[in-house]
Amino acid sequence: MEFHLLLLDRDSEVPTPHGSTTATLSMVIGSKRWRLSEAFGIDTQSDTIPPYICVSYALGEGHIESILGAGTISDRAVPCLEAAIAANEDIQAIWTAEFCMPNNTEKKQEFNRGYVYSHAEKVIIILDESTWEAINTIIRLDSTIVSDIQSAEEESSTSRLLEIINEDLWIQSLWSYQEIVTSPMLAFVGQTKNSISVDDSSLLNHLGSYLQTFGRMNSITSFDIRKNYPFLDALEDALVDRMLAFDGGPSAFALLSGVYRRTLNGEDCFLSLINILSIEEHNLATIPPSTTTEDISILSESFLSLCERKGDFSFVFCSNRRDTRPGLMWRPAPERLRPMTIWSSFGKEQSGFRVDGGVILKDMYRLTRTTSEIEETVMNALWKKLRFPDYKEKPTLEEVGGDVLARLRVMDYTGSSVYSLWAEGFFFPQHELPSNNDDFEVEIWISTTIQWAFGAPGVAIVKSKGDGMLIQPELIPGVFVGDKIASSGMELRIVW
Numbered sequence: 001m002e003f004h005l006l007l008l009d010r011d012s013e014v015p016t017p018h019g020s021t022t023a024t025l026s027m028v029i030g031s032k033r034w035r036l037s038e039a040f041g042i043d044t045q046s047d048t049i050p051p052y053i054c055v056s057y058a059l060g061e062g063h064i065e066s067i068l069g070a071g072t073i074s075d076r077a078v079p080c081l082e083a084a085i086a087a088n089e090d091i092q093a094i095w096t097a098e099f100c101m102p103n104n105t106e107k108k109q110e111f112n113r114g115y116v117y118s119h120a121e122k123v124i125i126i127l128d129e130s131t132w133e134a135i136n137t138i139i140r141l142d143s144t145i146v147s148d149i150q151s152a153e154e155e156s157s158t159s160r161l162l163e164i165i166n167e168d169l170w171i172q173s174l175w176s177y178q179e180i181v182t183s184p185m186l187a188f189v190g191q192t193k194n195s196i197s198v199d200d201s202s203l204l205n206h207l208g209s210y211l212q213t214f215g216r217m218n219s220i221t222s223f224d225i226r227k228n229y230p231f232l233d234a235l236e237d238a239l240v241d242r243m244l245a246f247d248g249g250p251s252a253f254a255l256l257s258g259v260y261r262r263t264l265n266g267e268d269c270f271l272s273l274i275n276i277l278s279i280e281e282h283n284l285a286t287i288p289p290s291t292t293t294e295d296i297s298i299l300s301e302s303f304l305s306l307c308e309r310k311g312d313f314s315f316v317f318c319s320n321r322r323d324t325r326p327g328l329m330w331r332p333a334p335e336r337l338r339p340m341t342i343w344s345s346f347g348k349e350q351s352g353f354r355v356d357g358g359v360i361l362k363d364m365y366r367l368t369r370t371t372s373e374i375e376e377t378v379m380n381a382l383w384k385k386l387r388f389p390d391y392k393e394k395p396t397l398e399e400v401g402g403d404v405l406a407r408l409r410v411m412d413y414t415g416s417s418v419y420s421l422w423a424e425g426f427f428f429p430q431h432e433l434p435s436n437n438d439d440f441e442v443e444i445w446i447s448t449t450i451q452w453a454f455g456a457p458g459v460a461i462v463k464s465k466g467d468g469m470l471i472q473p474e475l476i477p478g479v480f481v482g483d484k485i486a487s488s489g490m491e492l493r494i495v496w
Contacts, residue, residue, distance in 0.1 A: 429476045
């Protein structure tokens with residue numbers, strides 16, 4: 001893979017006006033001259049690549065003539081680079097997509113942005129002025145001040161801060177998730193003069209504290225925040241996933257959830273996912289050279305194969321229909337993949353390995369059948385984790401099941417409303433399970449390594465016992481809602 005950098009030209013004077021062009025493809029940014037380097041070959045010149053930072057920003061709608069050759073660039077390009085340089089005066093080399101991506105179509109196709117971001121010294125995110133002002137206001141407000149807000153006008157202004165951040169184009173972008181979770185160091189800065197950068201952990205802490213106080217003040221839950229401010233909520237989850245990345249995660253399942261929540265198309269979704277999983281590979285070699293971005297099935301297959309090579313089979317918990325090819329009927333079909341819920345999960349992988357004709361999933365747990373009651377400890381856990389309303393009297397299982405379903409719908413669960421009851425909790429399948437137990441045997445297996453705060457993803461294995469119509473066993477993905485279950489060391493063998 002080849003890529004360029006903007007390099008600080010230390011020996012040059014700056015006699016020319018802002019944004020001027022020379023024959024050597026250089027420009028003046030922040031009173032210093034920068035030149036576009038020759039192409040670095042990562043395969044052959046990795047030792048000669050200087051330390052660099054990545055600068056990322058939303059392009060916006062305005063464009064100007066490029067100051068480095070033919071074509072146009074975003075009218076935010078130069079101001080954003082100036083802001084990054086002002087906040088990091090000692091930088092000597094910069095990578096930014098508008099100036100440094102290859103122009104050649106074939107080279108652009110193999111270009112691994114995940115590698116570039118993960119090997120940078122730092123990634124600097126430039127947010128527009130209104131977003132940056134909203135973030136700085138949140139940082140300045142402590143919990144006491146927010147809690148003392150009384151008037152409707154003051155309350156409206158606190159809501160507006162969240163709306164501004166939620167509407168930011170960079171925060172809504174698909175590529176923002178990739179940049180957050182792959183960068184070794186991350187800082188946010190505003191497109192304003194003299195902005196002071198904020199690192200990712202500080203932003204997460206301030207944002208989380210503000211959201212908790214805002215929720216208490218307005219009697220709303222995290223589910224309401226998710227519904228009203230989906231991209232802001234996705235930003236918070238991405239920052240959490242970034243923390244998990246330092247511990248070997250997040251899982252492919254978490255990555256799918258992270259990219260699915262953003263403005264995107266199916267092609268860019270898989271390119272971003274493959275970039276994230278290929279941060280140690282120079283080229284996106286998992287994509288066949290002739291692949292076009294319109295071919296979703298090939299990109300999806302590349303992603304699935306890459307996950308398998310890394311030993312992470314958490315994609316099995318996607319809600320998609322299953323593959324029809326022999327030996328792969330446990331696997332989601334190679335199309336745009338969708339997790340069972342679009343919600344933050346924990347755990348670095350669902351470990352497993354391929355065998356002839358199927359797969360073995362490790363660290364799974366088989367649920368215990370019950371006819372009427374859920375264990376009391378499970379019910380208590382559900383109340384706490386899903387924040388049910390206070391019932392005037394002990395609710396029926398039907399009432400609890402209805403409340404669980406309502407919570408799952410907020411998490412973008414699209415499966416069946418008909419659940420099955422187990423001693424450990426509820427299982428909501430993607431489509432309704434057969435009810436004729438004389439003809440079918442149903443086993444529910446859940447992951448003990450991929451978890452939500454309220455449960456875990458799982459699968460139903462449906463087998464024919466007698467004269468039922470089902471001949472081939474079937475795997476149906478689903479959502480388990482109940483208390484956390486410790487690793488049991490059990491393996492699920494799926495061969496058909």
